[in-house]
Amino acid sequence: MSASTHVLTLPGPMLKRGFWLYVWRVETPKGEMLYVGRTGDNSSPHASAAYTRMGQHLGSAKTQNALRQHLRKEGLEPEDCAAFHLVTHGPIYPEVEHAPGLDRAALMAKHLPLRDLVGAMEKALAEELKHAGYWVLNTVKWKHPHDPVIWETVRSAFAGHFPKLSGTYALGDLDRLQVAK
Template identity: 65%
Template structure:
C-alpha cells in the first residue's frame, strides 16, 4: 500500500438537495473506461439527496447503496485498483419537495401527501436517467448499468439535459 496525499474539490452547489442526474466515468486498472448512470430522488421516501451524498454511498460498503462498487466488482475490478473516478452531476433539475419543519418520517399521512408531490418529479428524472444510459450506450460508451424505468422523458425536457452531458461525453454531440 502506498501512502499519498490526494485532493478532492467539491463545488458547494453539489450540496443542494434535489433531483440530480449524474454519470460516473471510471478508468479501470488497465485504462479501460466505464460509465455508470444514476440519479437522486428516493423511490420510497420524499427525499432527494444532494449529488455528493450519493457519491460516497456508491463506493461505500452499504450493500443497498453501493451500486457502482458492485458493478465494478462483478466485472472483477476492485474499485481500489481503478485509475480514476470522475463524477459528472447535473442539477438539481428539480428541488426536493419542501417538508414542514416538524416532518417526521413516521407520520404516514404527511409522508403520503409529500409522496404525491415527489413521485412525478422522481418519474421524470428516472426517465432522464434511463435515456442518458441508453444514449451513452448507443454512442459507444461502456455503460455498467441498465436503467429499467417504465416512463420516457419528453424530448423538450431531454434536449438541454443531453446537451449538458455532451460537454463531458463528446460522442453525445450531434
C-alpha cells in the same frame, strides 16, 4: 502499501438537495467505464444532493453501493481503479418541500411525478451513452416518459462531457429504436 496525498475538489452547489442526474466516469485497468444514476428516492419523499450519492456509491452499504457492485461484477475492486470522475447535472428539480402538516402520503404524491421524470431521463441518458459507444455498466429500467424540452437541455449538458453523445440521436429516435427491437 505506502501513504500518499490526494486532493478532491468539491463544488459547493453539489451539496444542494434535489433531483440530479450523474455519470461516473471510471478509469479502470480494463478501460473507461461509466455508471449512470440519479437522486430522488424510490421509497421515500427525499432527493439527496449529488455529493451524498457520490460517497454511497463507493461505500459498503449493499443497498447503496451500486457502482462498487458493478465494478466487482467486472472483476475490479474500486481501490484498483486509477480515478473516478463524477459528472453531475442539477438539481433539475428541487427536493419536495417538507412543510409542517404534510404527511408521508402527501409528500410522496408530490415527489413521485418528479422522480418519474428524472428516472426517465436517467434511462435515456444511459441508453444514449451505450449507443454512442461508451461502456455503461448499468442498465436503467424505467417505464415513464420524460419531458422532451428538459431532456434536450440535460442531454446537451452531458454531451459537453461525453463528445460521442453529440449527434447520436435526434429527439424521439431513441423511442423508435426501442420499438424496433
